[in-house]
Amino acid sequence: MAEVKVISDSAGFKSAIKDAGSNLSVVHFAATWAPQCTQMNDVLTELAKDSQYSKVKFFKVEAEDIPEISEEFSISAVPTFIFLRNGKSVDRIDGANAAELSKKVKLLSSQDVMPDIPAAPKEDLNSRLKRYINAEDVMLFMKGTPAEPKCGFSRQIVQILKDANVKYGSFNILADEEVRQGLKTYSNWPTYPQLYAKGELLGGLDIVKELAESGELVSQLPVQVSLDDRLKGLINSSPVMLFMKGDRSGPRCGFSKQTVAILNDTSVEYNTFDILTDEEVRQGLKTFSNWPTYPQLYVKGELVGGLDIIKYLLTVAMVKWLVHRT
Structure with missing residues (x-):
């Protein structure tokens, strides 16, 4: 009987997909804070128990924990399911749709030949x-x-x-x-x-x-500025600074989109930096702040945290407001 294997890092993901080879792999990109992910993971677990899918490999990935893999597969929201064969994507499902997931697993697991994927246009x-x-x-x-x-x-x-x-x-x-x-x-x-x-x-x-x-x-040569100085300058360029994928007018992932929506609802004045435009900042800020994922929110130069922390603080603020009202 198959099982849903949890993958926690990029190396583990690549190794697991490589080991799966030509067998169909079903990867659930999830988030612990999303209840629909829990529901869909229950569906995935039941599919894994089905003997007809004994050769299918089922995986679960916390999308925020492995951002480079999430970006590779253009994960913009959770839950998202990616279907792979020989390390290449053959299909996907965006959103919580149990019936569609069961249908796709049944259809794709019975296929011996991977569908053709159009080649990306060659850069001149x-x-x-x-x-x-x-x-x-x-x-x-x-x-x-x-x-x-x-x-x-x-x-x-x-x-x-x-x-x-x-x-x-x-x-x-x-x-x-x-x-x-x-x-x-x-x-x-x-x-x-x-x-x-x-x-x-x-x-x-x-x-x-x-x-x-x-x-x-x-x-x-251009003025040489240390990475730490660059990061400090960017962090302090606005009293409230959000490092995210995309910008406030066009978030490039579901987590960034949710964070922007929360900040917009609070009417807080803030600026953003698109970490997809600067790999040095993207990697360096993880080490500088000891925070491995994006988005990251800073207030007056201090790290507040990511989406989970922002949601938690919003909940606490709402509870305090209700207590005060009563």
Whole structure:
């Protein structure tokens, strides 16, 4: 008899889906605070007990606990059910619909061939190059990586940037021949390494060496601000600051949408930051505040918490108001 396996982290999810292979996997993206998720999990448990689904793998994921997986499958509300085979999505159900869930499990578990999924349109080369060049304020296109340069010129420029305490991103042109050849034409610069600042080509090793020796290198680069300073600045940019997926006019996940609705109902003045637009902030804020999920609400520079905490505080405030009224 099958069972519903609870998955608590990204590595566990990937491993479980890989192990399931060509067997149908049914993943319930849930939240402990949503009663409809509890009801649907009971339905999933009953399906798992059914002997005709002995080869089907059933999983439950707390959507807020593994945000990177929730984002990968575009989970905007709970409950949501994703059906996978060979690690690829073959169908989904958004919302609590027990009859539809039973129907989908029965239909998909009887299919031996995975339905065709349209391939995503291929990004043109110039768009790719622009995206890579602008991935960081300072970007180095080199042979190898900063930790393991694959040529003497790349090794020298890495050392120069290290000595100048420059924060930068890098791209290994040996790993992508299309980028390697395309960037030469795009920037009209025939050799590597190539250093870019704010999307503009600064030059290769000779130019960077000359700038470093004259003391002008740092002045040619964007002002280097530590991540902690950036985060403190963003947190304190408004008395009430919400870090979320999307913005207040267009939330990109169900949890952010609910938080915005609560704040809007309270008539509180607040600003938002879309963590989907800045991976450094998205990952860094988790460590900075020791809070692993989004949204995150700050008041006067102090972390209040996420959606669960906000809901709890709202409930407490309502109870106090009722007590005061009586």
